Amino acid sequence: MKQLLAKRVKTLTPSSTLAITAKAKELKEQGIDVIGLGAGEPDFNTPENILNAAKASMDAGLTKYTPAGGLPVLKKAIIDKLQRDNGLTYQANEILVGVGAKHVLYTLFQVILDEGDEVIIPIPYWVSYPEQVKLAGGVPVYVEGTADQGYKITPSQLRDAITNKTKAVIINSPSNPSGMIYSKEELAELAKVAEEKDILIVSDEIYEKLVYNGVEHFSIAQLSDAIKARTIVVNGVAKSHSMTGWRIGYAAGDKDIINAMTDLASHSTSNATTTAQYATVEAYNGSQETVEMMRQAFESRLEAIFPKLAAIPGFKVLKPQGAFYLLPDVSEAAAKTGYASVDDFANALLTEANVAVIPGSGFGAPATMRLSYATSLELLEEAVNRIETFVKTKWQDK
Known part of the structure; x- marks a missing residue:
């Protein structure tokens, strides 16, 4: 049979954001309490x-x-x-x-x-x-x-x-x-x-x-x-x-x-x-009131969660000015917890700590991982607590 696929599609790299979101959803359907911080969409309904x-x-x-x-x-x-x-x-x-x-x-x-x-x-x-x-x-x-x-x-x-x-x-x-x-x-x-x-x-x-x-x-x-x-x-x-x-x-x-x-x-x-x-x-x-309401909610979450994330050992994070993502450099945390790469570290967070994040390799920044704060503050705080416990439990001073 002749070659079925065009050369152009063979160069494609699947979307890492969609892949992690799909994997988190699969685990949730198995009854596992996964907190997803991967999706790039607001958690509010359309106004x-x-x-x-x-x-x-x-x-x-x-x-x-x-x-x-x-x-x-x-x-x-x-x-x-x-x-x-x-x-x-x-x-x-x-x-x-x-x-x-x-x-x-x-x-x-x-x-x-x-x-x-x-x-x-x-x-x-x-x-x-x-x-x-x-x-x-x-x-x-x-x-x-x-x-x-x-x-x-x-x-x-x-x-x-x-x-x-x-x-x-x-x-x-x-x-x-x-x-x-x-x-x-x-x-x-x-x-x-x-x-x-x-x-x-x-x-x-x-x-x-x-x-x-x-x-x-x-x-x-x-x-x-x-x-x-x-x-x-x-x-x-x-x-x-x-x-x-x-x-x-x-x-x-x-x-x-x-x-x-x-x-x-x-x-x-x-x-x-x-x-x-x-x-x-x-x-x-129409009215832009709900647009501002959502913006304020994201800002409130950022203010609450940023210092907690920044305090996790091995995390270096700049405070963002917009969007709804945090992009900490976690290369030290990955190394100190025994992982060869941030990709492996992120995968372990999903399978062991039940927190879904996006490895930064998909964004050209392999030392980082992306966390979306487009979810409730309650879930955000629980997710950061899980990440902190995961890091501190596995931390190795060698």
């Missing part, structure tokens, strides 16, 4: 006004195909949101509505990358960036933002990584997995390099609304018209409005890129789910 809007659209018979690039009424809601929240002005032909921010990014890389084009990806990175770049025939180029740098890259690092094959750089702020945020000043310095070297900027802002302790989110596209012209802003309602399963994201940027993405979407998805699009209209046009 009631959004649910009501979705039902109303279905009751009104609004269940048919929509334009491939999104409902005009939703594009307007997104345009209004970008103006209101970010001071950014876009036209309808500069907006694409897609099947979640993940698929929007996938579509973007498909239309901007030719074989061999390079995309600069800061470490630590969201697990799907490299895979999506490779699927488009591109080459991921990794630049490490160390803990000393707040898990952020510097302008000199960016400049040094750029070659004549570089097409774009990805900026994810607030970051998954580190929760760190680039300041306006830091973004301005990175933007200067992008402009000087004439590369695109992919600005993933999906955690925009989840920022803490007075820190403000700033979009790199806000810096100037020239930077806005070379930036594709990617965002959505999954994290901000607890709508992960609704699968609505969007891209805002150059009309030619957006038009190409729309054409590709017309042959791949036809359109994002109609009911979910109407729900998103309400998400952006």
